[in-house]
Amino acid sequence: MYDPDELDRIRSGKSDWENETLSPVLERFGERNDRFATVSNVAVDRLYTPTDIAEIDYLDDIGFPGEEPYTRGVYPTMHRGRTWTMRQFAGFGTAEETNERFHYLIENGQTGLSTAFDMPSLMGKDSDDPLSDGEVGKEGVAVDTLKDMEILFDGIDISDVSTSFTINPSAPVIYAMYIALADQQGVDRSEIRGTLQNDMLKEFIAQKEWVIPPDPSLSLVTDVVEFASSETPNFKPVSISGYHIREAGSTAVQELAFTLANGFAYVEDAIDRGLDVDEFAPQLSFFFNAHNSIFEEVAKYRAARRIYGKVMDEWYDADDPKSKQLKFHTQTAGQSLTAQQPLNNIVRVTIQALAGVLGGTQSLHTNSFDEALALPSEESVRVALRTQQIIADESGAADSIDPLGGSYLIETLTEETEEKAMAYISEIKEMGNGSVRDGVLAGIEEGYFHREIQDASYEYQSRVETGDETVVGVNKYTINEDTSPEILHVDETVQDRQLSRLATVKDERDDADVAAALETLQAAIDTEENVMPALIAAVKAYATMGEIMDMFEAKHGRYRETVTVL
Known part of the structure; x- marks a missing residue:
């Protein structure tokens, strides 16, 4: 992309700058830290120049929005055409209470619904099961039967709204209830829009919510994918989730690599079922975390699109462009929220949300500032929603497509992230003797993913405890005051x-x-x-x-x- 002679001039100019301009300042003042690195502990250089991206081919590696390799986005207009779906997570108590919160969010400008379920529902238990005692409605809404689903969406035309369901072991049951609700409302199944998380592989890797073993769990996911491809073409039957992998303590590269590997495992299982890749792949969706290191996160999203497009083309012979376009939801990092000085979380969430927008997300959830303490209150969830609206309507961040594209730093990080993630994916494929699916299943049984994530988590926590990693209000800038806000209390009845x-x-x-x-x-x-x-x-x-x-x-x-x- 650059003339070799020009690159030599830049290298020479940089050397002169380091010796003549930089060195005297460093000798006199130094720099504010000895260590400059991302949250994932990736070193960040002092300065990036065209020499760092000299090997990049613009058309092959970066390209244009809506065209391969999709580095700059999956749509030609991206957020200039329409902003991302603003999808705030909501769910607590009974269906009536969550329905009330749904209406509140819609009235305040939310453009998509996102449903949180209580632990019994997540684990496939009824509220009257002895194991459910004390957990009903506590961390999400309780859904035992179709009656609860009817109440949950009372007064909401599901043909007009996109709804996400964050549930995994019992996801097919919730999907069945939503289809039954559409039939009741007279909504054609082809019209319902939304996303079912339904990602069991990441449950065995990170979140640890399961009922049946991995093999039949995978088969059940594929049942939903197969059914959705013909019956609900506008509904995403699985949201392949890196969010919980990151929340468990992984690095950004591990989050990306393990998530994409899970996605390719689902693709292989569906192909083995006899489905044509272009029949179901356009309905697959992804779900990523947005953490504090803004440039690392943007690079992660750009690398994700590029890897996915290439692999779907080269490994699985996808022909339909939609089968190669990675579309994803983003949620800000719950793991980063602190109970100490919780209002600081508003700033963290804003930075993380901005990373998602600059990285080209299709939908976004912004965490509420009080979530380290309790389920979000109406005030905190409104602030979280307003954060998205300010980014969309006031910041200008959504006015240009891939606005950080071309940055020497961003392009370098994107290249490095792609290379490291593909090394992980190739290792997993080797574990399965050429099958990513078999490699993921083997990795689950052998504890491979657990070891990788645990090591990364331990290293991060060690840096926090030694002060090498700053967490404002926790290990730096602490205060001896009660900063707890008013929090939501779930009625004990x-x-x-x-x-x-x-x-x-x-x-x-x-x-x-x-x-x-x-x-x-x-x-x-x-x-x-x-x-x-x-x-x-x-x-x-x-x-x-x-x-x-x-x-x-x-x-x-x-x-x-x-x-x-x-």
């Missing part, structure tokens, strides 16, 4: 109210219809058919979450993690 509704549903439903629907589901499980049609019929009969998930556990057993010495 939530569990009683939820149990009462569940009991009413069980009393009023047709037991014969439930039994017949569950029998049909059992047959689908036993014969390894796609279970989605039977799941939809079961939830329409008001079979409960627990009744359904217990059937999968009875067939495949409950997963127990292999203990490894780390």
Whole structure:
């Protein structure tokens, strides 16, 4: 991209600058730190020049928005055409309370809904299960039956809104309920829009919420992908999530590499099922973290698009451009939020959100400043939403496509991130004897991912404890004051109210219809058919979450993690 003679002049000029201009200042004043590095401990050089990106070919490596290699974005106009979807996470208590929060967010300008579920729902347990006692509605909304889903979206036309569901082991049941709700509302299934997280591989790697073992879990994910490709073409059946991998303590490169490897594993499983890659790949979506090192994060997103486009083309023979376009949701880093001086979190979230925007995200969740203490209050969630709106409407960050593209620093970081991530992906593929899917499954069983993430997490925490990594308000600029804000308290009557509704549903439903629907589901499980049609019929009969998930556990057993010495 640069003339060799010009590069030599730049190298010579830089050497002269270092000797004549920089050196006297360093000798007299030094620099403010001995160590300059990202949150992931990637060293940041003092200065970047064209010599750092001399090997880059603009058209092959950077290109133009909406064209391969998609480094600069998957759409020709990106945020100039429309801003990202502003999708604030919401869910607590009963369906009525979360429905009220949904309406509040929509009234304040939110453009997409995002649903958080309580732990029993996440784990496929009913609210009246003994294991659910004390957890009902505490960290998300309780959903036991289709009745809860009906109340959750009361007064909301789901043909007009895009809805995300952050749930994994029991994700197919929630998906079935949403389809049943669309059928009730008279909304054509092809019109519903949204995203189901449904990413079981990262659960075994990082978040640790599971019911059945990895192999049948993967098969269940593919059931949803297969069904969605024909029935709900505008709904994303899986959101391949690096967010929780990063929250577990990984570096940015590990987050990117392990997430993409999981994505390629899903692609391979669907192809082995007999699906054409261009039939389902356009519906795949991704979910990344946005941490504090703004330039590292932007480089991560740009490298993600480039790797995905190349691999989908070269490894999986994708022809449709949409099959090669990595589209992703971003959430700011919950792990970075501090209980100390929580208002500082507003600044952290703003920086992280800006990284997502500058990196070309398709949708964004901004964490609330009080989330290190409790579920967000109405005030804090409004501030989080306003943060996005100010970035969109006041900052100018969304006015130019890939505004940091061409920066010597950004292009260098993008190249380095791509190279390191591909080294991880290639290692995983080798572990599977040429199959990324088999490599991911082997890595889960052998503790490979756990070791990599644990080592990175330990190194980060060690830097915090020694003061090499600054966390404002925690190990630097501390104060001896109570800075706790007013926080949201979940009403302790939530569990009683939820149990009462569940009991009413069980009393009023047709037991014969439930039994017949569950029998049909059992047959689908036993014969390894796609279970989605039977799941939809079961939830329409008001079979409960627990009744359904217990059937999968009875067939495949409950997963127990292999203990490894780390």
